[in-house]
Amino acid sequence: MAKRQVMFTFPREMIKEPIIYHLSHKFEVVTNIRRADVSEDRGWVVLELEGADKEIEAGVAWVKEKGVRVDPIVGDVVEG
Amino acid sequence: MSYATGLRCRKCGQEYPLQPIRVCDFCLSPVEVNYDYKAMADMLSRQKIAEGPFTMWRYRDLLPVAGGEEIDIGTGFTPLLKADNLGRELGLDELYIKNDCLNPTYSFKDRAVSVAVTKAREFGFDTVACASTGNLAASVAAHAAKANMKAYVFVPANVEPGKLVGVAVYKPNLVTVEGSYDDVNRLCAELAQRYNWGFININLRPYYAEGSKTLGFEVAEQLGWRAPDCVVAPAASGLLFTRIWKGLQELSMLRLIEPVNTHMYLTQATGSSPIVHAFEAGSLHVHPMTPNTLVTSIAIGNPADGYDALMIARQSGGGASSATDEEAIGGMKLLAQTEGIFAEAAGGVVIAGLKKLAADGAIKRDRLTVACITGAGPRTQEVVSDVVRPFHVQPNLESFREVLGVEV
Ligand SMILES: Cc1ncc(COP(=O)(O)O)c(C=O)c1O
Ligand SMILES: [Zn+2]
Numbered sequence: 272m273a274k275r276q277v278m279f280t281f282p283r284e285m286i287k288e289p290i291i292y293h294l295s296h297k298f299e300v301v302t303n304i305r306r307a308d309v310s311e312d313r314g315w316v317v318l319e320l321e322g323a324d325k326e327i328e329a330g331v332a333w334v335k336e337k338g339v340r341v342d343p344i345v346g347d348v349v350e351g
Numbered sequence: 352m353s354y355a356t357g358l359r360c361r362k363c364g365q366e367y368p369l370q371p372i373r374v375c376d377f378c379l380s381p382v383e384v385n386y387d388y389k390a391m392a393d394m395l396s397r398q399k400i401a402e403g404p405f406t407m408w409r410y411r412d413l414l415p416v417a418g419g420e421e422i423d424i425g426t427g428f429t430p431l432l433k434a435d436n437l438g439r440e441l442g443l444d445e446l447y448i449k450n451d452c453l454n455p456t457y458s459f460k461d462r463a464v465s466v467a468v469t470k471a472r473e474f475g476f477d478t479v480a481c482a483s484t485g486n487l488a489a490s491v492a493a494h495a496a497k498a499n500m501k502a503y504v505f506v507p508a509n510v511e512p513g514k515l516v517g518v519a520v521y522k523p524n525l526v527t528v529e530g531s532y533d534d535v536n537r538l539c540a541e542l543a544q545r546y547n548w549g550f551i552n553i554n555l556r557p558y559y560a561e562g563s564k565t566l567g568f569e570v571a572e573q574l575g576w577r578a579p580d581c582v583v584a585p586a587a588s589g590l591l592f593t594r595i596w597k598g599l600q601e602l603s604m605l606r607l608i609e610p611v612n613t614h615m616y617l618t619q620a621t622g623s624s625p626i627v628h629a630f631e632a633g634s635l636h637v638h639p640m641t642p643n644t645l646v647t648s649i650a651i652g653n654p655a656d657g658y659d660a661l662m663i664a665r666q667s668g669g670g671a672s673s674a675t676d677e678e679a680i681g682g683m684k685l686l687a688q689t690e691g692i693f694a695e696a697a698g699g700v701v702i703a704g705l706k707k708l709a710a711d712g713a714i715k716r717d718r719l720t721v722a723c724i725t726g727a728g729p730r731t732q733e734v735v736s737d738v739v740r741p742f743h744v745q746p747n748l749e750s751f752r753e754v755l756g757v758e759v
Contacts, residue, residue, distance in 0.1 A: 346655025
């Protein structure tokens with residue numbers, strides 16, 4: 272089992288979609304939300320995903336395909 | 352001895368022992384080093400610091416390192432120069448340049464890395480690693496050489512080979528990674544989880560961060576133990592910006608300077624300006640963006656310390672300003688041609704940002720302002736290659752006189 276800590280950023284039109292619910296039902300991924308906020312124009316969620324590497328991989332790809340931005344919570348690691 | 356007492360989450364306050372960890376287990380926010388300031392205050396004085404070496408390690412008591420020898424290649428105590436020519440150009444009477452180009456690997460990163468590698472050895476790691484497109488990579492490789500440690504340096508495969516000379520010369524394990532910038536990010540985040548390495552800007556990040564405070568300490572000491580009225584600095588992950596502020600606050604807490612009333616201004620390249628966006632939008636959250644700028648040294652779209660940098664810019668009564676690539680290049684040239692300092696494009700962003708802040712009246716003429724120039728020009732000199740337009744003459748006086756139009 273692997274864990275991945277990520278931030279999802281939802282564009283306005285996606286805020287009402289139950290993306291995280293679907294992520295945990297379509298894939299064998301446990302979702303564990305740590306912080307979140309929604310404003311008028313965007314929403315973000317910081318969460319931990321737990322599951323087999325492959326499932327996390329596929330789940331994240333699906334979330335991205337839906338138009339949600341996915342970033343590692345440690346921020347960009349590649350620095351100047 | 353060290354006055355560091357532990358790590359604490361910047362968001363939820365959860366405390367942790369001084370270990371190599373990257374984020375708070377609970378809320379996944381950055382953690383930072385905490386100190387016993389009371390004990391520190393009893394023991395530190397201006398004089399004690401002034402008697403230390405002329406490097407960043409004169410502030411050793413304010414850094415989170417234990418008794419062992421530091422990994423030092425001569426970093427810090429860089430010049431703080433009064434910039435009258437540039438000041439005249441921008442309408443600022445009290446302008447200073449903190450010239451951090453003059454570090455051993457030509458950027459301020461040496462400050463952070465010197466502490467991180469010292470700490471890596473303390474923790475018993477035999478290998479340090481980082482992912483970088485230039486400055487951080489060079490600094491990590493150089494410090495690893497000095498520390499006799501193994502180094503892995505990950506670089507996106509599309510970085511021009513010429514840029515890697517200043518990294519490879521220290522003989523780290525230089526790894527170029529195929530794929531997008533995001534792919535490199537993801538691989539490194541994964542490697543950091545799987546390998547027992549000191550990953551400089553991941554599990555050593557809390558310590559790495561503290562090294563950057565020394566820039567703030569030096570500015571205050573070099574001004575005769577006072578904080579400036581305004582600081583203008585670049586922000587990529589936002590770390591340096593937050594630590595300059597922390598450095599000034601600490602000096603004031605230790606009563607080495609008066610209470611700080613410094614306005615902190617951060618600058619970013621327009622093509623990679625998520626913090627400036629958040630500032631301008633009045634937002635409480637820094638939304639990531641995909642960077643698109645030639646100022647590669649500060650091209651970070653998802654800044655790990657963006658939130659804290661944003662708060663400091665706001666709460667200090669400072670601001671945030673961005674510069675296009677063109678403006679940044681103009682800034683580089685202006686700095687070189689007024690003050691004789693050849694900075695890299697991040698320095699150009701600072702100067703261009705400062706120019707706007709002065710023109711808008713955000714920074715007033717009589718304010719004691721320090722512009723932080725954090726990296727030297729030569730590593731990426733191709734961005735200003737158009738400056739080379741020599742006069743071409745034949746080897747005789749006549750030709751010289753004719754081409755240059757200068758009479759004897
Ligand atoms: C020259 C230069 N200036 C500024 C920065 C910004 O540093 P930070 O990530 O601490 O905001 C970097 C590194 O990313 C850099 O290389
Ligand atoms: Zn926390």
